[in-house]
Amino acid sequence: MAVGSIVDFQDGDFRPLRIQGLSVLVGMVRNRYFAISNACPHAGSLLERGSLNGEELTCPRHGAVINVLDGRCVVPEGLPQVPCYQIEVDSGRLYVTV
Numbered sequence: 001m002a003v004g005s006i007v008d009f010q011d012g013d014f015r016p017l018r019i020q021g022l023s024v025l026v027g028m029v030r031n032r033y034f035a036i037s038n039a040c041p042h043a044g045s046l047l048e049r050g051s052l053n054g055e056e057l058t059c060p061r062h063g064a065v066i067n068v069l070d071g072r073c074v075v076p077e078g079l080p081q082v083p084c085y086q087i088e089v090d091s092g093r094l095y096v097t098v
């Protein structure tokens, strides 16, 4: 599904998008685009309200830290991985597959 253009995202930008009924966080960091679930694996808070430092997104509720490029929970260890979705660039357009 087309979700926008590469010019819509500068380094560190991210925003929630509704894709086929799922809330997906789409963004770009260090010239890599990402699409991950918008729900924190700890207690389900919206990650769209978090803060991004490099590729690590801190959940605003209890401070879990998630790597947006692979969905891995860095802090605390042991939380489930955040679902990641395929994102591709074609002719300047971004496409996400959920």
Ligand code: FES
Pocket: 040, 041, 042, 043, 044, 045, 059, 060, 061, 062, 063, 064
């Ligand atoms: S809901 Fe995200 S850290 Fe608790």
